[in-house]
Amino acid sequence: MRESANAxxxxxxxxxxxxxxxxxxxMDVVPGMSPNIILTSGAPxxxxxxxxxxxxxxxxxxxxxxxAVDASDAENKILSGEIIIAGCHDYGCVGSLAGIYTASMxxxxxxxxxxxxxxxCNLFEGKxxxxxxxxxxxxxVRENLTHLQxxxxxxxxxxxxxCGGVALSPIIKRALHMGDELHSRNTAATLLFNQTIFPALMxxxxxxxxxxxxxxxxxxxxxxxxxxxxxxxxxxxxxxxxGIEGSSMVTAMAFNCHDFSIRVxxxxxxxxxxxxxxxxxxxxxxxxxxxxxxxxGESTINETAGLGGFAQAAAFPLQEYQxxxxxxxxxxxxxxxxxxLGEHPEYRIPYLSYRGTPxxxxxxxxxxxxxxxxxxxxxxxxxGGQIGAGVLTAPLECFQNAATAYRxxxxx
Amino acid sequence: MRESANAxxxxxxxxxxxxxxxxxxxMDVVPGMSPNIILTSGAPxxxxxxxxxxxxxxxxxxxxxxxAVDASDAENKILSGEIIIAGCHDYGCVGSLAGIYTASMxxxxxxxxxxxxxxxCNLFEGKxxxxxxxxxxxxxVRENLTHLQxxxxxxxxxxxxxCGGVALSPIIKRALHMGDELHSRNTAATLLFNQTIFPALMxxxxxxxxxxxxxxxxxxxxxxxxxxxxxxxxxxxxxxxxGIEGSSMVTAMAFNCHDFSIRVxxxxxxxxxxxxxxxxxxxxxxxxxxxxxxxxGESTINETAGLGGFAQAAAFPLQEYQxxxxxxxxxxxxxxxxxxLGEHPEYRIPYLSYRGTPxxxxxxxxxxxxxxxxxxxxxxxxxGGQIGAGVLTAPLECFQNAATAYRxxxxx
Numbered sequence: 078m079r080e081s082a083n084a085x086x087x088x089x090x091x092x093x094x095x096x097x098x099x100x101x102x103x104m105d106v107v108p109g110m111s112p113n114i115i116l117t118s119g120a121p122x123x124x125x126x127x128x129x130x131x132x133x134x135x136x137x138x139x140x141x142x143x144x145a146v147d148a149s150d151a152e153n154k155i156l157s158g159e160i161i162i163a164g165c166h167d168y169g170c171v172g173s174l175a176g177i178y179t180a181s182m183x184x185x186x187x188x189x190x191x192x193x194x195x196x197x198c199n200l201f202e203g204k205x206x207x208x209x210x211x212x213x214x215x216x217x218v219r220e221n222l223t224h225l226q227x228x229x230x231x232x233x234x235x236x237x238x239x240c241g242g243v244a245l246s247p248i249i250k251r252a253l254h255m256g257d258e259l260h261s262r263n264t265a266a267t268l269l270f271n272q273t274i275f276p277a278l279m280x281x282x283x284x285x286x287x288x289x290x291x292x293x294x295x296x297x298x299x300x301x302x303x304x305x306x307x308x309x310x311x312x313x314x315x316x317x318x319x320g321i322e323g324s325s326m327v328t329a330m331a332f333n334c335h336d337f338s339i340r341v342x343x344x345x346x347x348x349x350x351x352x353x354x355x356x357x358x359x360x361x362x363x364x365x366x367x368x369x370x371x372x373x374g375e376s377t378i379n380e381t382a383g384l385g386g387f388a389q390a391a392a393f394p395l396q397e398y399q400x401x402x403x404x405x406x407x408x409x410x411x412x413x414x415x416x417x418l419g420e421h422p423e424y425r426i427p428y429l430s431y432r433g434t435p436x437x438x439x440x441x442x443x444x445x446x447x448x449x450x451x452x453x454x455x456x457x458x459x460x461g462g463q464i465g466a467g468v469l470t471a472p473l474e475c476f477q478n479a480a481t482a483y484r485x486x487x488x489x
Numbered sequence: 490m491r492e493s494a495n496a497x498x499x500x501x502x503x504x505x506x507x508x509x510x511x512x513x514x515x516m517d518v519v520p521g522m523s524p525n526i527i528l529t530s531g532a533p534x535x536x537x538x539x540x541x542x543x544x545x546x547x548x549x550x551x552x553x554x555x556x557a558v559d560a561s562d563a564e565n566k567i568l569s570g571e572i573i574i575a576g577c578h579d580y581g582c583v584g585s586l587a588g589i590y591t592a593s594m595x596x597x598x599x600x601x602x603x604x605x606x607x608x609x610c611n612l613f614e615g616k617x618x619x620x621x622x623x624x625x626x627x628x629x630v631r632e633n634l635t636h637l638q639x640x641x642x643x644x645x646x647x648x649x650x651x652c653g654g655v656a657l658s659p660i661i662k663r664a665l666h667m668g669d670e671l672h673s674r675n676t677a678a679t680l681l682f683n684q685t686i687f688p689a690l691m692x693x694x695x696x697x698x699x700x701x702x703x704x705x706x707x708x709x710x711x712x713x714x715x716x717x718x719x720x721x722x723x724x725x726x727x728x729x730x731x732g733i734e735g736s737s738m739v740t741a742m743a744f745n746c747h748d749f750s751i752r753v754x755x756x757x758x759x760x761x762x763x764x765x766x767x768x769x770x771x772x773x774x775x776x777x778x779x780x781x782x783x784x785x786g787e788s789t790i791n792e793t794a795g796l797g798g799f800a801q802a803a804a805f806p807l808q809e810y811q812x813x814x815x816x817x818x819x820x821x822x823x824x825x826x827x828x829x830l831g832e833h834p835e836y837r838i839p840y841l842s843y844r845g846t847p848x849x850x851x852x853x854x855x856x857x858x859x860x861x862x863x864x865x866x867x868x869x870x871x872x873g874g875q876i877g878a879g880v881l882t883a884p885l886e887c888f889q890n891a892a893t894a895y896r897x898x899x900x901x
Contacts (some may be wrong), residue, residue: 245833254806255668255677256839268680271687279691279701289691297684394666395841404842427668427805428840429816487551 079441079487082323082334086342087418087437090382091315093189095196097306098242100234102108104180107168108199111180113144114161114168118176118373119333120348121164124155128371130212130461133287134175135162138212141222149329165375166329167346170197171312173304174210174457180382182222183230187245187309198309200225200477204299205310206462212372213461229295232281232288239277243270243306245310249384250423252392253434258392259307259386259465260376261453271296304334304376311382318342318437325483326418327438330450330471331375337472339438341479349482351474358456358467359400368458369465377452377469383421383436386451386468387413391426391434399453399466409468410435416442416450440483443476444484491853491899494735498754499830499849502738502794505601505726507608509718510654512646514638516592519580519609523592525556526573530785531555531745532760533576536567536684542784542873543746544622546587549626553634554591555661557789578741579758582609583724584787585716586622586869594634595642599657599721610721612637616711618874620771624784625873641707644693644700651689655682657722658732660715661796662835665846670804671719672788673799673811673865673878678715683708693899716788717888723794730754730849735879738830742883749884753852761894770868770879771812780870781877789864789881795833797858798863798880799825801854803838803846810879811865812882821863822847828854828862847874852895855888 103110110150116227127135135155136148144160145151154160165172170184177199178179178184184197200222200333209218232359237243248269255265279317282289296302319328324342329337331348338348360366380384389395390410393403407428413435414420449471458464515522529543529552539547547567556572557563566572577584581595589611590596594632596609614620614633644705647752649655661683663803667677706715731740736754743750743760750760765783774777791797801807802822804817819840825847827830855861861883870876 118751189745256666265677265680268677269682271684272680275687275709276702276705279694279705282691290688293688297687396839397843403842427808430815433811 078323080407082321082343083326083418083439086318086321086324086326087360089192089318090314091189091419091421091436093214093317094191095187095189095245095310095313095474096236096242097185097237097309097341099186099238099246100183101186102180102229103178103182103197105168106186107184109168114160114163114180115139116163116165116170116172116178118165118172118174118375120336120338120350121162121401122333122335124162126335126394128280128334129174129370129459130457132435133214134177134209134372134459137209137218138179140214140404141209141219142181166331168342169195169312169316170307171211171378172373173308174455175212175373176375179209181226183226185305185309187313188312194313194317196309196316198305198312200230201299201302201305203295211457211462228291232292236274236277236281240274243273245306246423247289248273249307249310250425252428253388253422253424256394257263257383257454258302258388258395260379261455262300262392262395263303263307264300266307267300269438270303270306306313307384308376308378311378311384314382315341315378323487325440327381327440330377330452332371332380333373334371337475339475339479341483344479344482347482349475349479351472351478354470354472356454356456356469357466358465359398359455360465364464370457370459372457374454376454380450380452381438383424383434385453387436388424388426388434389453390428395453399468401468412448413450415446415448440476440479443473444480447473449473449476490735491737494733494755495738495830495851498730498733498736498738499673501604501730502726503831503848504603505729506603507599507601507657507722507725508654509597509599509649509721511598511650512595512642513598514592514625515590515594515596515609518596518598519582521580525571526575526592527551528575528577528580528582528584528588528590530577530584530586530787531743532750532762533574533750534745534747535675536574538747539870540746541782542869543587545624545626545873546589546621546784549630550589550591550620552626553592553621553631578743578752581728582606583720583723583790584622584785585720586867587624587785587788589622593638593689595638595690597717597721599725601725601729604826606725608721608724608728608820610717610724611640613711613714613717615707618876623869624872626821640703644704647684648693648704651693652686655685657718658835661719661722662837665800665803665836666839668804668806670797670800670807670865671869672716672791672805674712674804675715676712677721679712682715682718683870684709711723719796720788720790723790723796726794727790735899737852739793739852742789742793742864744783744784745785749887751887751891751897756891756894756898759894761887762890762891763884764886766882768866768868768879768881769812770877771810771826772868772877776870776876779815782871784869786866792862792864793850795846796863799848800838801841801865807865813880824860825857825862827860852888852891855885856892859885861888
């Protein structure tokens with residue numbers, strides 16, 4: 078049974094054809110969203126356990142949304158249950174770093190017609206190292222979020238609708254031939270997306286030069302723009318493979334400020350967790366390892382779906398950004414074939430003679446080999462903000478926990 | 490003396506900072522151009538020796554320019570000297586395949602402020618395999634050339650001027666990190682160029698939706714668009730290093746339908762030639778090697794300046810397009826370090842841990858090692874049109890001839 082369940086799960090995750098169809102406020106499109114909910118990354122915890130940047134981001138979100146007048150007011154309302162903290166993944170969303178969705182924030186709407194499911198991701202906050210999802214909330218961050226919501230999202234949504242939606246797999250496929258692995262490097266994908274929507278952008282903004290300029294500046298203002306679309310695409314692919322009875326395939330990897338956690342297709346919505354290991358990081362100038370702080374992260378959905386660290390041999394330029402060497406990148410990428418169910422039929426790596434990326438992590442292959450997934454992640458600093466990038470290697474324990482639970486459920 | 494002359498030549502070719510500043514009719518900007526001149530690729534020959542596609546292209550050009558009513562009329566006027574056939578390189582130009590410049594055809598104007606020189610390249614004819622530079626002249630080709638001249642060139646020039654010129658080295662540098670080697674693959678460079686000019690394109694075409702659409706279609710209609718700019722950039726770099734007394738560095742590699750030829754910095758404008766060797770090609774479906782025909786080519790200026798075959802380890806996707814394997818590409822790329830004077834300070838290859846591309850071919854290193862330059866080229870068919878792509882390995886003999894002449898001039 079496990080074998081056929083996993084074959085089905087692999088077919089779903091690798092056969093997804095995600096299409097971004099709109100940009101809308103979370104409240105209007107995310108099922109179950111409510112004005113007093115704040116979504117954050119990783120397996121949900123009791124409020125007391127959130128600390129540092131992830132805690133600061135949640136408190137900032139409450140203020141941004143007008144749910145609280147200040148941080149102390151927000152804390153009280155969270156403790157009283159007036160403000161509800163929940164996990165992104167439970168709402169079809171996926172969070173970058175701290176995550177952070179409030180009701181009014183704009184999200185990409187991504188459909189996967191192959192399986193009929195839908196996912197969401199919020200928008201890249203831009204190049205500044207100081208962003209809400211990196212644990213910072215101040216006037217600058219607030220104004221930028223307002224700008225995204227009022228100036229960028231409406232015209233971006235209009236342009237995407239005018240395109241009749243934009244298919245994401247063809248862009249991801251091409252970007253893998255152009256130095257991206259779609260997690261820490263989205264440079265080519267961002268250019269390809271922009272190229273795709275430009276005719277509509279020109280047409281839709283013809284009588285509004287300011288809108289065109291503002292949107293163009295946003296689209297070309299950071300090579301990370303497409304990350305939110307690759308995340309939503311991977312979430313749509315992964316969700317379509319979730320809930321298959323008997324499947325031992327991983328359908329989500331995520332972390333909060335304490336724990337790294339996974340979900341498994343045949344194991345419902347339970348998270349299997351273990352303490353976060355250290356990250357092997359290359360930091361921006363004038364930073365050191367003592368400043369590194371985990372504040373959550375779900376962009377590892379990309380590795381779950383065969384991208385990021387699982388496609389790093391497509392992205393040798395990353396050695397400059399997150400450290401490491403070409404040989405190490407190749408070796409890590411090849412190691413992922415040991416723990417996956419198959420090779421992606423569309424996502425291919427030129428350096429590996431167009432071999433498909435290793436896709437569909439099997440908890441038993443991880444436990445038996447002792448090899449755990451490697452992930453390309455952004456690294457946050459204790460005072461908030463991005464201070465570098467690096468490679469995170471998942472702890473074995475959460476896969477062992479999942480395997481034990483799987484055996485208990487299916488084999489006892 | 491040779492050592493210091495070569496150091497100077499290398500500094501010039503690798504220190505160029507080419508900027509495209511305009512698009513104008515050849516007649517208005519190319520020094521020495523005249524209404525009755527047709528420029529074609531490779532060392533100039535007597536008219537009788539031109540055959541096949543290169544001959545057809547020249548005859549087509551005469552008709553396109555209105556210099557002759559038909560092919561036979563054109564032949565007579567060429568034989569009588571009424572129409573003059575000359576080499577692109579002698580006019581600061583560089584030809585793709587057959588080359589082919591007439592007075593009214595638009596050209597990119599590329600300045601190299603570092604050395605104060607200027608070069609030119611005509612425009613990519615678009616995706617159709619049937620193009621004048623691939624030896625075809627018919628109604629479709631004529632209409633397309635007219636479209637380039639009347640519809641594309643004026644607005645493209647206006648946009649480039651509105652940008653205040655576009656620096657090409659930064660685009661080339663980034664594209665090398667994105668799967669391009671800038672000869673047979675210009676996909677990323679084309680996207681990056683488009684991204685750079687889009688704000689100006691939107692502004693300049695705001696009141697002319699048709700112009701915007703037409704120009705956009707041209708810019709995004711083929712991944713080869715940027716090749717003409719990388720060629721002009723390489724020509725500007727190479728020319729800036731030409732004419733240095735005592736230098737044995739190659740400043741041009743070009744071929745006509747018979748011979749492969751090189752120019753050497755310290756050896757004036759003489760071409761050193763040898764018969765063209767076979768090309769190792771991967772052909773489009775339904776073609777075979779018996780159809781391959783040489784019809785000239787000067788895009789090998791890119792290899793002369795450290796790109797193309799000299800940067801192929803940056804462009805593993807080429808294995809799908811022109812054949813070969815990743816290992817072979819790496820090995821060929823590494824072999825080029827044996828025959829070059831240095832490593833380019835800006836053009837770097839991620840796979841080789843960001844080593845600079847091998848730049849500045851020294852005829853003596855070629856002769857002593859027996860290793861000749863490898864070049865990524867488009868392959869034409871006997872009936873005209875592109876039928877594939879491949880790798881051309883230069884014949885040793887022309888380097889031997891150049892070395893003999895060098896010794897005669899400088900060492901006897």
